[in-house]
Amino acid sequence: xxxxxxxxxxxxxGPAGLAAATAAASRGRRVLVVDQGARPGGQIWRHRxxxxxxxxxxxxxxxxxxxxxxxxxRAGVIDADGPGRLVIDVDGRIDDIETSALVLATGAVExxxxxxxxxxxxxxxxxxLQALVKGGLSLAGSRVVLSGTGPLLxxxxxxxxxxxxxxxxxxxxxxxxxxxFGVRAIAADPRRLGDLxxxxxxxxxxxxxxxxxxxxxxxxxxxxxxxxxLGGREETVACDWLGAASGLAPRTELARLLGCALADDAIAxxxxxxxxxxxxxxxxxxxxxxxxxAGMVEGTIAGAAAAGDDGPSQALARASAAGRAFARQLATxxxxxxxxxxxxxxxxxxxxxxxxxxxxxxxxxxxxxxKLWSRAGMGVCQGAVCGLAGATHxxxxxxxxxxxxxxxxxxxxxxxxxxxxxxxxxx
Numbered sequence: 001x002x003x004x005x006x007x008x009x010x011x012x013x014g015p016a017g018l019a020a021a022t023a024a025a026s027r028g029r030r031v032l033v034v035d036q037g038a039r040p041g042g043q044i045w046r047h048r049x050x051x052x053x054x055x056x057x058x059x060x061x062x063x064x065x066x067x068x069x070x071x072x073x074r075a076g077v078i079d080a081d082g083p084g085r086l087v088i089d090v091d092g093r094i095d096d097i098e099t100s101a102l103v104l105a106t107g108a109v110e111x112x113x114x115x116x117x118x119x120x121x122x123x124x125x126x127x128x129l130q131a132l133v134k135g136g137l138s139l140a141g142s143r144v145v146l147s148g149t150g151p152l153l154x155x156x157x158x159x160x161x162x163x164x165x166x167x168x169x170x171x172x173x174x175x176x177x178x179x180x181f182g183v184r185a186i187a188a189d190p191r192r193l194g195d196l197x198x199x200x201x202x203x204x205x206x207x208x209x210x211x212x213x214x215x216x217x218x219x220x221x222x223x224x225x226x227x228x229x230l231g232g233r234e235e236t237v238a239c240d241w242l243g244a245a246s247g248l249a250p251r252t253e254l255a256r257l258l259g260c261a262l263a264d265d266a267i268a269x270x271x272x273x274x275x276x277x278x279x280x281x282x283x284x285x286x287x288x289x290x291x292x293x294a295g296m297v298e299g300t301i302a303g304a305a306a307a308g309d310d311g312p313s314q315a316l317a318r319a320s321a322a323g324r325a326f327a328r329q330l331a332t333x334x335x336x337x338x339x340x341x342x343x344x345x346x347x348x349x350x351x352x353x354x355x356x357x358x359x360x361x362x363x364x365x366x367x368x369x370x371k372l373w374s375r376a377g378m379g380v381c382q383g384a385v386c387g388l389a390g391a392t393h394x395x396x397x398x399x400x401x402x403x404x405x406x407x408x409x410x411x412x413x414x415x416x417x418x419x420x421x422x423x424x425x426x427x
Contacts, residue, residue: 015044
């Protein structure tokens, strides 16, 4: 185990994390970025070596690198002893990172809500399918259904269509509600109109439906067909891949472990992106889902504050306020629909890791009761998936965040926990 000391640690190498790291490094701070991915960019700018990277992504990565930012990739935070000391797992090696300032740019996760057949091979999240394609999955000749809600459907549909998949898209919300949101979003930032045209043009051959969602997936060893709810009726379509989710939710496990307060299930921050824990700032989707441009604004403010700046400029403050307003509109417009609860039958698996079915959960149980009496949330993901499902379907409160996060190797974790010994092996 090694120990590293830096001025600022940024957890997350997506748009917000890159902006935060650049802002802090440009002010003379030693900055370290920790991320689970193979390359900087986060999920939104995920790419393989040799891939064409979006210009904004290439510029952000290059700018951070030239500013002197150090990256540790394929690494995840598994524990924290307060904001000044993080324990990270770097491909099986446990390292300690000490810092004076911590910026959380942990992003968001997909809200995967259970339905019959959602554990079949070939059923993944909407963003999960995009990640597979970016990782090399070929969809040429495949029949693909996307069932979800929110702006993420647009770029994923474009990705699938460019990959040669025959595509059906189901947006959970009614057309009028989505159109009203789109008009307000474009009025606030006209640049979004160009993105809309680009994505819809790429997926022009897709079959689009509003007020629609998948009811169940059917198949034996792999999904073979999906039963859809369209206009009040059910329709069965052949399907090779199903991307199904209900939008995104801020990722807050590390923030909760550190004791940071939440607001509307996101990390609560002030105008300087400071959390309620001294020495910890947060930026990007973990403070509310709002997109990469707004996340970079927040990252710039957070990185500068972590480096000692008093506060953002008026221009950055206005841009940050606009991003927060957009996040609130997004959360309201694309909130999970009550009707999705009707898909869950007593036999539907709720906790994938432990195989816990809905029928094993008592009415009115809290998340803690479900964990103690059924093992829901006790698997390798530690409730990252079923916790969101339980919050949506059963009203569970966020659980206690406990280390280790992820799945560190047992020997390495045990060695980290063991007390120090002298040269003779005595404690």
